[in-house]
Amino acid sequence: MNETVTSYSIETLRAFVLGCSAIGAGTAMIAGIGPGVGQGFAAGKGAEAVGRQPEARGTIMSTMLLGAAVAETTGIYGLVVALILLFANPLVGKIQG
Amino acid sequence: MDFGSKYIPIEIGGLTVRLSETIIDTWIVMAVLIVLAIIVRIKLNRFTDVPQTRFQNFIETIVESMDNFVESSMGVKYKYFGNWFFGVFAFILLSNLSGLFGFRPPTADLGTTAALALTTFVLIHFMGIITGKLGYFKGYFEPIPFLLPLNIISEIATPVSLSFRLFGNILGGSIIMGLVYTIPMWLRVWVPSVLHIYFDVFAGCLQTFVFVMLSMAFIGDKISEE
Numbered sequence: 167m168n169e170t171v172t173s174y175s176i177e178t179l180r181a182f183v184l185g186c187s188a189i190g191a192g193t194a195m196i197a198g199i200g201p202g203v204g205q206g207f208a209a210g211k212g213a214e215a216v217g218r219q220p221e222a223r224g225t226i227m228s229t230m231l232l233g234a235a236v237a238e239t240t241g242i243y244g245l246v247v248a249l250i251l252l253f254a255n256p257l258v259g260k261i262q263g
Numbered sequence: 264m265d266f267g268s269k270y271i272p273i274e275i276g277g278l279t280v281r282l283s284e285t286i287i288d289t290w291i292v293m294a295v296l297i298v299l300a301i302i303v304r305i306k307l308n309r310f311t312d313v314p315q316t317r318f319q320n321f322i323e324t325i326v327e328s329m330d331n332f333v334e335s336s337m338g339v340k341y342k343y344f345g346n347w348f349f350g351v352f353a354f355i356l357l358s359n360l361s362g363l364f365g366f367r368p369p370t371a372d373l374g375t376t377a378a379l380a381l382t383t384f385v386l387i388h389f390m391g392i393i394t395g396k397l398g399y400f401k402g403y404f405e406p407i408p409f410l411l412p413l414n415i416i417s418e419i420a421t422p423v424s425l426s427f428r429l430f431g432n433i434l435g436g437s438i439i440m441g442l443v444y445t446i447p448m449w450l451r452v453w454v455p456s457v458l459h460i461y462f463d464v465f466a467g468c469l470q471t472f473v474f475v476m477l478s479m480a481f482i483g484d485k486i487s488e489e
Contacts, residue, residue: 242431
């Protein structure tokens with residue numbers, strides 16, 4: 167059986183890389199699940215704490231926001247990866263003819 | 264990485280300088296802040312011991328709440344950080360809210376947020392060294408000396424996560440707003456306004472607060488209490 171060597175044009179390769187990048191950007195946003203769960207947990211615990219101790223509302227609120235912001239970090243990393251793939255794609259420049 | 268920001272090329276002595284939208288919007292924000300500061304400074308001469316005008320009450324409330332905020336998270340001894348953090352707070356807040364007036368927020372550029380996070384990084388280690396002296400360097404070898412590389416990585420991760428958080432939130436918001444503005448004309452009257460309240464006002468204020476509070480928490484963490 168003969169091996170057929172097909173050479174693709176640069177446009178085809180570019181389209182392929184761009185399509186894969188779009189899929190990658192969508193996949194990267196799956197990272198949004200983690201912060202969603204984490205922030206929901208933080209908010210739930212915060213509501214619980216306010217229910218138990220309504221006079222400490224201010225402290226609980228700022229502590230909760232701090233925790234939620236830290237939990238958000240991984241989701242933001244995912245978002246940044248997706249944005250780099252969409253707007254500043256480093257892979258397209260690597261195609262050589 | 265300017266992520267779709269437009270720019271004007273300018274020739275200066277044979278070099279092409281890219282004057283991006285971010286830079287121009289930063290200048291506008293700076294100009295507004297400077298004008299506000301000059302107005303407040305001029306009115307300061309007429310301030311009385313007991314506030315009589317609404318304006319004086321307003322200014323005193325803002326400055327006092329910022330001072331209390333710093334005092335509650337860093338302690339009375341480091342209350343002077345309020346001066347710096349008030350400036351950062353005002354700049355980030357105005358930058359985030361500038362999206363409401365049709366500007367591209369300066370904080371939607373990694374350059375701006377990285378610069379802000381680097382100032383925090385410098386402050387963390389400067390305060391760590393002048394308050395902790397040798398104890399600061401000893402902290403890198405704890406709990407066991409073997410963990411030195413991991414400790415250094417975690418120190419570098421601090422400004423990275425600080426800058427990416429602000430940048431990602433604001434840029435994500437402005438990209439979603441840009442997508443929403445492609446809807447039919449008759450829907451453009453009310454749909455974007457609701458989203459502007461969420462992405463620009465709510466997320467903008469929250470991220471400003473989070474940036475300033477995390478900076479204070481990180482700096483307060485490194486300051487050693489003798």
